[in-house]
Amino acid sequence: MRFSEHVVIVTGAGSGIGKSIAIKFAQEGADIVIPDINIDDATTTAKEIENLGRQALAIPTDVSSSQEVQSAVGQAISKFNHIDVLVNNAGINLYKKPFDFTDDEWNNIIGVNLTGVWFFCRYVGPHMVSQGKGSIVNVASIGAVQASYYRAPYMASKGGVASLTRALALDLAEHNIRVNAVGPGMVETGMTRPMESRLGAISKEFGNWVSPMNRWSTPMEVANAVTFLASDESSFITGQMLSVDGGLSSGNPMGKEWPPVLDSQ
């Protein structure tokens, strides 16, 4: 198995994409640390990982707090002694017209989505440096290269994650630490499903129409890309964002037949 005797931190693994990522790593032999702001969700994921025969450590953590991240990394190190892979997955999203965002909302989104990534890199990085090896995978978004409507702070934060990925890839290469990102497109998770009732909502059918592959992705399809980048199979890949977007950023639906064929579900 690719991750036997590996310790992997997956932030925000209590739900959504992060949960699939954590389970995928555990299935391939890793023990998992789960910092999540929602400790009930994190504990549920931890139990599922223990049922797979692996160890798990759920830690209540607000990733936008420097002290809480420092403490979470400290707890991970005292339990497992080393950290081989860091997956910065925790993220939040809010849909509003641009000038309706309050300062607190802007700070909160940037704090979790961008500063949280920085804090984990900052506190995990030195352990990887002393181990002489490590792999960091950030969950950015296809929004880092092409925006979509009514979530300006989210787009800015994800662009920041993609830039931070490149910067740390350069700075940490000499320590044999690779830093990459994945760029999911439309993923069916709890965060994206209740789309029908809010600003900028798109239906499942409309999403299917926009997607060249005519469908949304599963969280596990994102997890597969994360494990590839975390593993030694990608040993010469660093500083990249790997799009997992079903071709969304490759083309434009202009000229595609309208109306879309409606999903029968």
Added chain:
Amino acid sequence: MGRLSGKNALITGSGSGIGHTTAKLFAEEGARVAVVDLNSESADQTTTQIIESGGDSIAVCGDVSTHDEASSIVGSVLQSLGRIDILVNNAGVPLEKPLLDLVEDDLGPSLAVNIKAPLFMSKHVIASMIKSGHGGSIVNIASMAAIRARPAMPVYVATKGAVTSLTRALAIDFASYGIRANCVCPAATETPMLKKRIAAMPEGAVEYRKRNSESIPLKRLAEPIEMAQAVLFLASDESSYITGHVLPVDGGSTAGTLIF
């Protein structure tokens, strides 16, 4: 269970270099591999090595860069294997010639092998994939030069850029048939051919490697297996929602620059 169990793959230019390593890795992962190369001796060698290690492979000699020969190559692979699930457009030729020295005839091989071959091979293989109803995965091999131009090789840079654009075009045109298309952009890779070139450098191999690794954040050249692993990931079902992506395997080179 290998990651490509039950799949048939056609790899162009797999008699040597990155293609050769990719063919062997695919076979280890359970694929039946059609080794296509202009050089029949090297195609046979790859196939023999695969079979000797317990894999399954056929060798097909031919020129993939013309419409009709590409068609007959695909036809004969289909006859032997029944179906093609994976196409790796790996064959390519460099041209180290600055713009001001270019003459018309210089373009022939570059346009043929770097552009016409992936176009025509994709055309014939995709037609068969649509007919089979099983979908498929196409992986094109471009070059880091498609993203960061290399000095004094404008034709190579431009034709490899075309490969990245072709990848996106194939991705959106055939996604609805369950056919994915992606692209790997290798940086300088320690293939036997490059090793031979490096050994013959007047400055010496050590100096050459040092100088050429300087601009690569990981401070070394790539190994062929590192390209093959990326191709395998994109060819396999693990990348089932990835299409149209251009993936540099470049040790961090395109992530930054020495100074700005």
